[in-house]
Amino acid sequence: xxxxxxxxxxxxLLLVAGVGIAVALALFALKENINHYFSPAQMASGEAPIGQxxxxxxxxxxxxxxxxxDSLKVTFRISDGDGEVEVEYxxxxxxxxxxxxxxxxxxxxxxxxxxxxxxxxxxxxxxYMPPEVQKAIDKAHGSKSGDKSDKTYGTPSYQQENAQPExxxxxxxxxxxxxxx
Amino acid sequence: xxxxxxxxxxxxxxxxxxxxxxxxxxxxxxxxLMASGLIWGLMxxxxxxxxxxxxxxxxxxxxxxxxxxxxxxxxxxAGVVTLVWKMxxxxxxxxxxxxxxxxxxLLALVTxxxxxxxxxxxxxxxxxxxxxxxxxxxxxxxxxxxxGAIRNTNTAAKACAILTLVGVINIPIIKFSVQWWNTLHQxxxxxxxxxPSMAPEMLWPxxxxxxxxxxxxxxxxxxxxxxxxxxxxxxxxxxxxIVAAGAGN
Amino acid sequence: MYFESFASLIHMDxxxxxxxxxxxxxxxxxxYNIISPLRARKRIVAQIQRQVRGSQSRSxxxxxxxxxxxKKSFSHKKxxxxxxxxxxxxxxxxxxxxxxxxxxxKVSTKNQGVREGEVE
Numbered sequence: 001x002x003x004x005x006x007x008x009x010x011x012x013l014l015l016v017a018g019v020g021i022a023v024a025l026a027l028f029a030l031k032e033n034i035n036h037y038f039s040p041a042q043m044a045s046g047e048a049p050i051g052q053x054x055x056x057x058x059x060x061x062x063x064x065x066x067x068x069x070d071s072l073k074v075t076f077r078i079s080d081g082d083g084e085v086e087v088e089y090x091x092x093x094x095x096x097x098x099x100x101x102x103x104x105x106x107x108x109x110x111x112x113x114x115x116x117x118x119x120x121x122x123x124x125x126x127x128y129m130p131p132e133v134q135k136a137i138d139k140a141h142g143s144k145s146g147d148k149s150d151k152t153y154g155t156p157s158y159q160q161e162n163a164q165p166e167x168x169x170x171x172x173x174x175x176x177x178x179x180x181x
Numbered sequence: 182x183x184x185x186x187x188x189x190x191x192x193x194x195x196x197x198x199x200x201x202x203x204x205x206x207x208x209x210x211x212x213x214l215m216a217s218g219l220i221w222g223l224m225x226x227x228x229x230x231x232x233x234x235x236x237x238x239x240x241x242x243x244x245x246x247x248x249x250x251x252x253x254x255x256x257x258x259a260g261v262v263t264l265v266w267k268m269x270x271x272x273x274x275x276x277x278x279x280x281x282x283x284x285x286x287l288l289a290l291v292t293x294x295x296x297x298x299x300x301x302x303x304x305x306x307x308x309x310x311x312x313x314x315x316x317x318x319x320x321x322x323x324x325x326x327x328x329g330a331i332r333n334t335n336t337a338a339k340a341c342a343i344l345t346l347v348g349v350i351n352i353p354i355i356k357f358s359v360q361w362w363n364t365l366h367q368x369x370x371x372x373x374x375x376x377p378s379m380a381p382e383m384l385w386p387x388x389x390x391x392x393x394x395x396x397x398x399x400x401x402x403x404x405x406x407x408x409x410x411x412x413x414x415x416x417x418x419x420x421x422x423i424v425a426a427g428a429g430n
Numbered sequence: 431m432y433f434e435s436f437a438s439l440i441h442m443d444x445x446x447x448x449x450x451x452x453x454x455x456x457x458x459x460x461x462y463n464i465i466s467p468l469r470a471r472k473r474i475v476a477q478i479q480r481q482v483r484g485s486q487s488r489s490x491x492x493x494x495x496x497x498x499x500x501k502k503s504f505s506h507k508k509x510x511x512x513x514x515x516x517x518x519x520x521x522x523x524x525x526x527x528x529x530x531x532x533x534x535x536k537v538s539t540k541n542q543g544v545r546e547g548e549v550e
Contacts, residue, residue: 003276007266012346020350027354037363055363094302104365121301124231124428126370129380134230213462223453224431224439237449241456279502280492281463288459295452397460397524404467412474422476 041083043109050109057104057123058085065099078103078115096122096146194419200403207403211396218390226383238296240387243371244394246289249317250352250396252282256324257349260342268407272338273413275345275355276328277405281398283321285295290314301365309358310366313351320348334413 001009039050040058048054058078065076073090087105097103103126104116189195222240229236256278262271293311294304305311313424324341331337359368377384414420440446467530 005265012261012264015343016346016349019347023350023354055365095299096301096344101231119302119303121306121365123365124300124367125378126367127378128229128232128370128383130227130382131230131382141408181419219453223449224433228443233445235445235448237442237445238452241452245456245459280466282464284459288456291455292452296444297449299448397463401463401467404464405470408467408471408474411471411478415478420478421482424475424482 039080039082040078040085041080043115044083044113045087046113048109050111050113053106053108055104055106056085056115057102059102060097060099062099084115086112087117087120088114089120091120094120094122096124098122186315191266191270193273193414194417196270197397197407197410200407204400204403207396208400209236211393211400214389215397218386218393222386222390224381226386226416229383232300235296236300236383238292240390242289242292242296243387244391245285245292246314247391248394248398249282249286249289249314250355251395252278252285253317253320253345253349254352256282256345257352260345263338263342264346269413270410272334272342273406274402275324275338275341275408277402277409279321279324279328279341281401281405283318285324285398286314286318286321290318306365308364308366309362310355310364313358314353317348317355319342320351323348 036053037055037057039056042048043056048056056078058080061077061079061084065074067074071090072092073088074093075086075088077084077086087103089105089107094103097120101122104121104123105115107115107117108117109115219240223237226237228234247309256275259275262268263275290311293314297306298304324344327344328337328341331340358364358401359366370379371387379387411420411423440450449545471527494507
């Protein structure tokens, strides 16, 4: 390559690298402000601030959903495998709200470490499969553990031992029967 | 290394002739794949166990999202070639890619928003994935606007190439946003090193749709490029010949 | 087909009102990406054709003027005039064009200039 072009190429690469470093630094600096996200374990242990607007999420623990008969208020517990926290929400629940599925909420933690959500959204993972496949997995899981009240029932995609507090995105792929806990 | 091909590629006339031969076949293939992928996905796949029928938006959303990013990367490569080798055709490619990429980016955002309502419960959320895709749309619009604002062709070429390269840092941010931050948007279903987390009867129409959109992009890019070549090379004999012949294709 | 009836295909268990408008918008974007370049091509080709015709008539009138005013070199000039081997656009410059064909060429030069075609 002739030297003029080499020099231009170098300048171009320097430009891209420079921007990259600048953005990386900016994002790193802002990390604290962007990532006001706390897992159930962090909320339960006191790591999360009380009275401040934060985001949090986890998997709805089966059997804990209680709806108030006179209002839209609903309470339930969420878990990430490490800890649990009680959530209170008043409003219409998202379509995909289900026991054993994930949610993400924005709200405040009160003195009793109860997460009072102002906004509640359903979070789903990256797995897609037809209902029959899901049922087959459930059956295989159910017959393996023999315990239908298992926390992980109905959630083939969430392998509890892989669940990470920072994300609800387990690394495993689908269609593999769960190990019983 | 044989650079002849690379230098030949720099000839707009050569590109015009070659692309003219390939265009009809690519167009037919693109149309076939697009129709089969989308119709298969819309009507012949089972619903998702969790999301039901709303997941069918995936056959539009994923291909356009992939393409919005891939086109920008291609623009960035064209930008490097423009700045380093000053190849005219590279700048033409950069110019022609921009509106296509912008429209796909817009479509990805809109289909995503509509999909989000019945699944997440909201049209929009300021998480890292959605925000960085919106920034991508702004980058596209910026490149298009910059092109229009600068009268001199060479200056416009340099400026657009530089802007594109400054923005290319957004692409890895988009890709890794779902891993680096806690996002509402879920992680990747189609992964490079692992099995895809999608049932085969859904996966096939998705892959076909992705291929269809890549082909469709190629076809419409060639269409735009050919016109751009005629425009910029309008003082040459070969262009006059084509135009005089009625410019059939 | 997965759906038993056309009605259920439209309804999609309640999600039809999300899925079908989405595909409608998708179709619009696809159509835009096809129509826009085709229209641009028509426009540019027409522009270039006008420009070529414009400069051809200019070169014709130019050579006619020359042959009328310079009778001595009449035959000499004529052999240089045919448009076939003359590259109409190759030696153009704006002032010559403006002299020649008036408003028609003015329009095309306005669009041609250094500002290459707009993005549609």
